Amino acid sequence: MQHSQLCRLIDESLRPFTDQFAFCLTKETEKDLLIVLSQGMVVKVPVCNNKCSVGSHCDDHNCLTKIIGDLILLLLIESQYVQHLAGNILVAISNYIVASGGNWDEFMQSLCVCLELLISNALLHSLVRASTKALVSKHDSSGVIIALKSKLKNANWSSVACIIRVLRNILKRLKQDIDDQLLKVYLNSISYCLASVPWDSMDEVHVGQNGDAVRKFSEDAFRTKAVELESRIVFRGTLVQLFCSLLNQSGWMEAAGGALNKHPVICEISNLIPRLLAWCLCDGDSNNMCMSVYFRHKMLVWI
Known part of the structure; x- marks a missing residue:
């Protein structure tokens, strides 16, 4: 086998x-x-x-x-x-x-x-x-x-x-x-997964623990938190890229006569855009500013 x-x-x-x-x-x-x-x-x-x-x-x-x-x-x-x-x-x-x-x-x-x-x-x-x-x-x-x-x-x-x-x-x-x-199986799986994620808890992490809060820790804890902050930014970037690919796929399917633009995964992404914007707005650190501006630009294009 x-x-x-x-x-x-x-x-x-x-x-x-x-x-x-x-x-x-x-x-x-x-x-x-x-x-x-x-x-x-x-x-x-x-x-x-x-x-x-x-x-x-x-x-x-x-x-x-x-x-x-x-x-x-x-x-x-x-x-x-x-x-x-x-x-x-x-x-x-x-x-x-x-x-x-x-x-x-x-x-x-x-x-x-x-x-x-x-x-x-x-x-x-x-x-x-x-x-x-x-x-x-x-x-x-x-x-x-x-x-x-x-x-x-x-x-x-x-x-x-x-x-x-x-x-x-x-x-x-x-x-x-x-x-x-x-593609249908893929989209259904992604949609089901997005609907299951505890986004309220994600808000607490990505909004409540920004770069300003990190500076309140000791030097060792600061380094640990700084690494985590960086990894959270990478996570947001890959999430935005996945959503971009899904939305681009939507346009391709629509041109081919499909109905992906009506799929629940597109609704899930639309509902998440305000959350993602809020996460990016909390990245006030100058080192992360360029990435934050890029994220916001991509999401405004979606809208």
């Missing part, structure tokens, strides 16, 4: 490193992992055509959950190179799933569950209130939550930005294929 082979490949490739994962690698370990990701795994991702046998639904689903969980875990490592390669592999696997002709729903559902979990845990780390509860995904019936929740407990805004970037790159690939059914 193709999924089982891919699952075994990834498991065997990453197993020497998983015991050492503290999300902060030594230079030597990072080098070894980068070699595995760039030379060992990417070139071996199976290339399928429509005649591929993808095995039983149950086995494929379990394999997909493990594959995605293992690769999403890499997004939590404090190495932009590891994150980049792991993201590329996830996009390559999405291409493989499309080519194999099966399990696309499960793949997108699992990715969106991971996004929800990453956001939930990033919120838990950012908010001061100890009583803040993690997001409970409505996808729980699939069993994905149980398999992935413990793996993603160290999520931060940088890892959230990584998976959003993966989702955007997958959308670009779908546009090339012009497959309405694949």
Whole structure:
């Protein structure tokens, strides 16, 4: 079974490193992992055509959950190179799933569950209130939550930005294929995910903890908060880019006679524009001003 082979490949490739994962690698370990990701795994991702046998639904689903969980875990490592390669592999696997002709729903559902979990845990780390509860995904019936929740407990805004970037790159690939059914599943998954995010708590993080508040901390705490502020800005940037791609796709589908402009995901984005503008208006730090102006420009273009 193709999924089982891919699952075994990834498991065997990453197993020497998983015991050492503290999300902060030594230079030597990072080098070894980068070699595995760039030379060992990417070139071996199976290339399928429509005649591929993808095995039983149950086995494929379990394999997909493990594959995605293992690769999403890499997004939590404090190495932009590891994150980049792991993201590329996830996009390559999405291409493989499309080519194999099966399990696309499960793949997108699992990715969106991971996004929800990453956001939930990033919120838990950012908010001061100890009583803040993690997001409970409505996808729980699939069993994905149980398999992935413990793996993603160290999520931060940088890892959230990584998976959003993966989702955007997958959308670009779908546009090339012009497959309405694949795009429909993608959009439904994204829409459902956006509707599940606790945006009120996100407001507290992105508006209530701006650069001015950071300066009140000690020097060490200042550095930590400054890094988090930077990662939140990167998160906003990737979110704006994803929304831009979705809205651009809307225009393309409308020209082709489609009805994407009426899809709930477009309504979700429209409802979020005021929040995103409020987040950008709170970035008063001169170092972030250019990025903030760029975000506001993009959102005004949407309007």
